[in-house]
Amino acid sequence: MINLRKGKLIKSGLENLLLILFLFWSSFPIFWMFSMSFKEKVDALAMPPKWIFNPTLSNYLYAILSRGFIRFYFNSILIGLTSTILVLAIAIPSAYTLSRLDFKGKKDLGFWILTTRMAPPVGILIPYFLIFRKLGLIDTRISIIVMHVAINLPLSIWILKGFFKEVPGEMEEAAFIDGSSRWGAFFRVILPLTAPGIGATSILCFILSWNELMFALTLSGTHSKTVPVALYNFIAYLEIHWGPLMAASTLILLPVMIFFIIVQKQLVKGLTFGALR
Secondary structure: OHHHHHHHHHHHHHHHHHHHHHHHHHHHHHHHHHHHOOOOHHHHOOOOOOOOOOOOOHHHHHHHHOOOHHHHHHHHHHHHHHHHHHHHHHHHHHHHHHHHOOOOOHHHHHHHHHHHHHOOHHHHHHHHHHHHHHHOOOOOHHHHHHHHHHHHHHHHHHHHHHHHHHOOHHHHHHHHHOOOOHHHHHHHHHHHHOHHHHHHHHHHHHHHHHHOOHHHHHHOOOOOOOHHHHHHHHEOOOOEOHHHHHHHHHHHHHHHHHHHHHOHHHHHHHHOOOOOO
């Protein structure tokens, strides 16, 4: 009995140790980026690295005040929030329809939505670029928003479809018996129950839009440039401005972290939705 308890304690200790090591390994790049953002140029390039140094805010001032960084930051927030709202506005009713209603060609439509995600994004870059150029939408936020919606919509529909399927059909039938319409049952019963899944999907869409680089780099210009593209401003021909680059990267993390903190409860519920029935 004692040996069994010792074995459990050793196993638990090893698991905790592995978790601590994994936490350190995964968070160390963020810590290194954060510490580099407060280092002077001499300290940032020092070998071996300096762990104790005099912190400075000059890198943040340089990043904020140089080359329209505030405008690019606003562009990313506007594009991320707008594309996320549009994706949810289209994906929620689409996923509900695919999960609850029966109609001709339902399976074919669902498979077609899935296959649009299978194509590599770079394969549709040139056609969309030519279309936007014809429409005069190059270097506008509208073109980037449209592309982010097109990229995130198929994945969002399939994620939300799984959440809608987890809601027991009896609950919707009970709403019908009480005299509720299809849309009434959707808004009063289905939507509140799937709120955790919708929150998790919104986080995913916002992060994918915020971090997207390829389309933003191709379709943007001086007016619609986003912050991932703006990071190239800190990479010169002969050197990399490590301090301002790390400061700008830290600032880029803030909206995602704030957004995550706001909806983290919904995210945790969404990740475990359907695990307990």
